[in-house]
Amino acid sequence: MLCQGRRQRFRFIRRYRQEFPVSIMCNVLNVSRSGYYAWQSRKPSKRSNENNRLLKEINKVYCSNRKVYGSPRVHAVLKNQGYQCGVNRVAKLMRENDIQAQQHRRIKRKAAYKSTSKVANLLDRQFTVSKPNKVWAADITCIWTGLGWLNLAIVMDLYSRRIVGWSMQSRMTEDMTIGALDMALLNRRPGNSLMHHSDQGSQYQSQALQEKLKRCKIVPSMSRKGECYDNAVVESFFKTLKSELGVGQRRFNTREEAKAMIFEYIEVFYNKQRIHSTLGYLSPHEYEAKNINGSGVY
Incomplete structure (x- = not known):
């Protein structure tokens, strides 16, 4: 039935x-x-009235977070605000009222190819990091606009999943990767025990970037060729960014429009507001503020 x-x-x-x-x-x-x-x-029962009040709070959390939170994240926010409710109750109310997070498209795994890089995969998928500025992961993605492609290079601190450096250009050059790294170095001021992990793209194998890593005493690490899971955390970030910005359902008219939206997403929403299940349902900013004292991060 x-x-x-x-x-x-x-x-x-x-x-x-x-x-x-x-x-x-x-x-x-x-x-x-x-x-x-x-x-x-x-007349509505006491439980029904409570559910109506809870549903209003669920809608507030859902709408204030760009309508991208599912029931686990909504429940975590409500719990932090002092509401006593179970995650199953939140999930049921969201399901009955057609409140759901945007769905991500699955990425098909590519076949592995023989590596051509002389840089070893030192990270080896060890994405859980105990200290800030110990492992940075970097990558590039492309976003289509009405005036052509916009390329985004980012650097992420795996400790808190915070985007510590980024650069956007119309052409995919080594200057992008160096620009993102320069921003990260300026923001974080790391010590001498830092690893920089990326894929084997030509922008990361370039002599200019490798020499900069050497000068800054940063140890390079690269994924195996064709193995996107070797840099899975950054790949997941790009998938989340595109989904939550609606890339695919909409097209930015100009590169400047895309740059403004991406800047606001990274600096205002992702780093400071969006909670992560990996971080105990805290944002990267909250996680660092809670766990770090005097470590040279902002």
Whole structure:
């Protein structure tokens, strides 16, 4: 049967009573018309009133976070705000009211190729890092606009998943990777035990970038060729950014429009507001503020 419980059947009838006759739906769902009308005229229960109040708070959290949070993140925010409710209750209310996070497209895994890089994969998928400025992960992605491609290079501190450096240009050159690294160095001022992990793109294998890493006493590490999972955290960030900015459903008119939206997403939403399950449902900024004292990070 479409609806299992008696109340669920009544809710179903109330939801679709404008589209189908009540008498027909009552017959199909095996409930009486008098029972339905008695339920409809009954005063809301204490539980129902509590659910209505909770639903309003769920909507506030959902809308204030760009409508990208699912029930686990919504529940985590409500819990931090002092609301006593279970994650299953939040999930049920969101499901019944068609509140859901944007879905991400799955990325097909590419076949592995023989490596041509002389730089070893020192990170070896060890994405959990105990200290800030110990491992930075970098990569480049492309976003289509009405005036052509916009390329985004980022540097992420794996400790807190914070984007510590980024650069955007119309052409995919080594200057992008160096620019993102320069911003990260300026923002974080790391020590001498830092690893820089990337893929084997020509921008990262360039002599200029490798010499800069050497001068700054940063140890290079590179993914195996064709193994996107060797840099999975950054790949996940790019997937999240494109999904939550609506890339694919919309097109930026100009590169400047895309730059402004990406800047606001990284600096205002992702780094300071968006909570991460990996970080105990804290934002990168909150996680660092909670766990770091006098370590040279801002």
